[in-house]
């Protein structure tokens with residue numbers, strides 16, 4: 001079957017819209033007719049080869065669509081079901097079996113290997129050249145794509161699929177880091193570094209959890225103004241003031257919780273220094289392999305702080321995505337305010353707007 005898809009062919013180069021052949025779903029897969037897909041910063045860094053992911057490849061990992069075909073061994077989906085797509089995992093390792101599939105020991109291979117476990121890909125181009133598929137088990141920048149079924153989450157028949165794709169990665173990451181890992185107590189303080197889609201999702205989640213001091217830190221002033229509109233109690237423009245001093249002044253003691261969504265080494269160090277005694281900080285921002293950040297072990301030993309490295313909000317997507325949808329329906333997680341839709345043909349513009357800071361969470365609509 002033919003499908004239109006956006007193909008990454010080289011670093012720092014626009015995705016190419018091509019007509020590809022997509023094969024039939026394997027027994028553990030569903031074929032999904034994509035309705036929409038969010039674009040995550042991770043799509044951009046993989047296009048640019050921060051991690052060694054083979055190209056050409058169809059990226060995209062915040063898909064939402066309708067089940068078109070069902071593999072023989074799949075029992076939980078029917079043709080016509082609406083699904084939001086999350087990452088894939090092996091389901092057999094200790095982490096998967098203990099309720100932490102986002103730390104699956106096979107996570108990198110399964111999500112970044114862009115091949116099935118048997119080495120095949122779902123896509124090939126007009127010359128018969130194979131094109132990588134199954135990025136995060138889904139490769140959602142394609143109108144039709146084969147998806148590992150256990151990564152898909154069934155949603156209600158009237159669910160707004162044009163909106164929900166980003167719950168599968170960026171928003172699950174920010175909200176999950178806060179709700180599943182940091183778990184701020186009502187009345188506590190939290191500092192969030194980076195006011196992109198991930199940081200803003202963290203902010204909305206912190207507000208929903210009852211944190212009463214929510215400090216957003218960024219170097220882009222308009223993003224900070226928007227954060228204030230959506231619930232930040234304080235903002236810090238860290239290009240003009242020292243964020244550690246500012247956070248200590250606002251809180252008196254340092255922040256009870258902190259989240260670094262930038263992956264910038266200096267920001268990670270700032271986060272560790274801005275925490276209160278026995279505070280808890282988390283890193284979700286991605287950096288190139290081998291990136292190191294300074295950590296003052298001399299001073300911080302006595303602080304009793306905790307630092308967590310968090311993948312995909314340590315979520316179980318089939319539990320957490322419906323929870324986020326319910327929070328959204330109740331008006332407590334208004335993530336629709338972060339999104340902007342683009343036609344599929346404008347996908348490269350969407351990447352540019354996201355990189356330049358004008359769009360927080362682009363969603364391409366097929």
Ligand SMILES: NC(=O)c1ccc[n+]([C@@H]2O[C@H](COP(=O)([O-])OP(=O)(O)OC[C@H]3O[C@@H](n4cnc5c(N)ncnc54)[C@H](O)[C@@H]3O)[C@@H](O)[C@H]2O)c1
Pocket residue numbers: 040041042045169170173193194195196197198199217218219220223238261262263264267283284285286287310311312313354357360
């Ligand atoms: N851990 C995971 O599982 C996971 C999942 C999804 C995304 N990510 C990563 O999370 C990060 C955030 O994603 P996003 O979509 O929000 O990206 P984004 O680019 O929209 O947001 C990053 C924000 O950080 C700000 N920033 C950059 N340098 C800064 C500095 N020195 N000080 C303060 N702020 C600074 C930027 O201005 C921007 O607002 C990315 O690195 C992405 O790859 C990780």
Ligand SMILES: [Zn+2]
Pocket residue numbers: 089090091092093094095096097101103104105106
């Ligand atoms: Zn596993």
Ligand SMILES: [Zn+2]
Pocket residue numbers: 040041042043061169170
């Ligand atoms: Zn992502």
